[in-house]
Amino acid sequence: MSKRLRSILFVMTVMLTTMVSAQGDADESLSTKQQAIVCIAAVTAKGDLLKLKAELNAGLDAGLTVNQIREAIVHLYAYAGFPRSLRGLQTFITVLDERKVKGINDETGAEASVINDERSKYDRGKAILEELTGVPETGAKTGYAAFAPEIEVFLKEHLFADIFERDVLTYVERELVTVSVLSSIGGVEPMLRSHLNICLNVGLTPNQLQQFVRVIKSTIGKKEAKAAQKILDEVLKNKK
Numbered sequence: 001m002s003k004r005l006r007s008i009l010f011v012m013t014v015m016l017t018t019m020v021s022a023q024g025d026a027d028e029s030l031s032t033k034q035q036a037i038v039c040i041a042a043v044t045a046k047g048d049l050l051k052l053k054a055e056l057n058a059g060l061d062a063g064l065t066v067n068q069i070r071e072a073i074v075h076l077y078a079y080a081g082f083p084r085s086l087r088g089l090q091t092f093i094t095v096l097d098e099r100k101v102k103g104i105n106d107e108t109g110a111e112a113s114v115i116n117d118e119r120s121k122y123d124r125g126k127a128i129l130e131e132l133t134g135v136p137e138t139g140a141k142t143g144y145a146a147f148a149p150e151i152e153v154f155l156k157e158h159l160f161a162d163i164f165e166r167d168v169l170t171y172v173e174r175e176l177v178t179v180s181v182l183s184s185i186g187g188v189e190p191m192l193r194s195h196l197n198i199c200l201n202v203g204l205t206p207n208q209l210q211q212f213v214r215v216i217k218s219t220i221g222k223k224e225a226k227a228a229q230k231i232l233d234e235v236l237k238n239k240k
Contacts, residue, residue, distance in 0.1 A: 028205055028207040028208060029207070029208065029211060030176075030208050030211050030212065030215070032062045032063070033059075033062050033063055033064050034172075034173070034176055034208075035062075035211075035215055036055070036058055036059035036062045036064055037059070037064070037068075037072055037173055037176050037177060037180070038176055038177075038180045038212060038215045038216070038219070039055040039058070039059070039180075039215065039219045040052070040055045040056060040059050040069060040072055040073070040088075041072055041073075041076050041176070041177040041178075041180035041181050041184075042180040042181070042183065042184045042215075042216060042219050042220050043055050043184075043219060043220070044073055044076060044080070044084055044085070044087075044088035044181075045076060045079070045080040045084055045180070045181040045184040045185055046184050046185075046220060047084055047087065049087060049088075049091045052088060052091050053091060053094070053095055055219075056069065056091065056092055056095045057095060057099070060095075060099070060104075060106050065106070065107045065108060065109025065110070066096065066106050066107065066108050066109055067108055067109035067110060067111065067168050068109055068168060068169060068173075069092060070089065070092065071112075071166065071168040071169050072169060072173070072177045073085055073088040073089050073092060074089070074163075075163055075169065075174055075177050075178075076088070076177055076178075076180075076181045078158075078159050078163060079178060079181040079182060079185075079191075080181050080184075080185060109168070110168060111168070112166040112167060112168050113167050115165060120157075121156070121157040121158075121161040121162065122153060122156045122157050122161070124160075124161045124165060125155070125156035125157050125158075125159070125160035125161035125162075125164075125165075126156050126160070128160045128161065128164050128165060129155075129156065129160045131171075132160075132164070132171060132175075132198045132201065132202060133194075133197070133198055133201060134201045171202045172199075172202050172203055172204060175195060175198055175199045175202055175204070176199070176204075176212070178195045179192060179195050179196060179199060179212065179228075180212075180216065182195060183213075183216050183220070183224055183225075183227070183228040184216070184220050184224055186223075186224060186227060189227070189231055192228065192231050193231050193234065193235060196209060196231060196232055196235045197235055200235070200239065206236050206239075209232055209236075210232070212228075213225050213228050213229050213232060216228055
């Protein structure tokens with residue numbers, strides 16, 4: 001084999017390796033849309049409406065549909081409360097109106113599919129929770145579920161049936177909304193731990209969750225990111 005041919009083959013090998021490595025890195029990263037969901041959810045939970053306007057514009061520019069963003073803001077009320085969610089929706093209306101004035105027509109996107117399932121909402125919610133956690137919902141109720149059984153019913157019927165069942169967002173996207181809110185409001189470490197485990201169960205990778213924490217740091221702050229990082233480290237350590 002000539003020296004020239006060997007050089008050409010070497011260069012091609014390096015290029016191919018670089019391309020494969022770059023593809024691997026891309027697969028291990030949150031997409032631009034996913035990062036936008038994290039930012040929108042986190043800032044809405046914090047109640048920083050001025051910053052939210054910028055994040056909403058960025059999310060729309062990244063390709064999120066109106067319905068996807070609206071669904072994310074609706075979803076987070078289950079974790080941050082109606083006041084934060086409603087203020088987020090009001091801010092979103094303002095942003096959409098301002099964009100229309102500028103001649104920007106954002107894609108509405110798909111509506112939620114009709115649910116054709118004869119099971120009770122409790123049973124549907126229970127099945128969804130089992131899918132999210134990978135853990136069967138069997139045995140006697142303990143903790144808050146035993147102390148306040150009505151809230152356990154609310155969680156199954158409303159959170160995991162009424163909300164999670166809506167397919168405007170995927171389970172991955174809904175979990176990104178959830179951990180973003182929990183990281184931003186703070187003081188809910190057990191819930192954040194549970195949902196970070198769910199993130200792994202529905203397909204997010206450790207590297208993607210590390211990136212999630214970095215997005216929280218740049219969007220919300222070092223304090224919130226440090227607390228989230230501590231919980232994530234514990235979750236990943238227990239997975240080994």
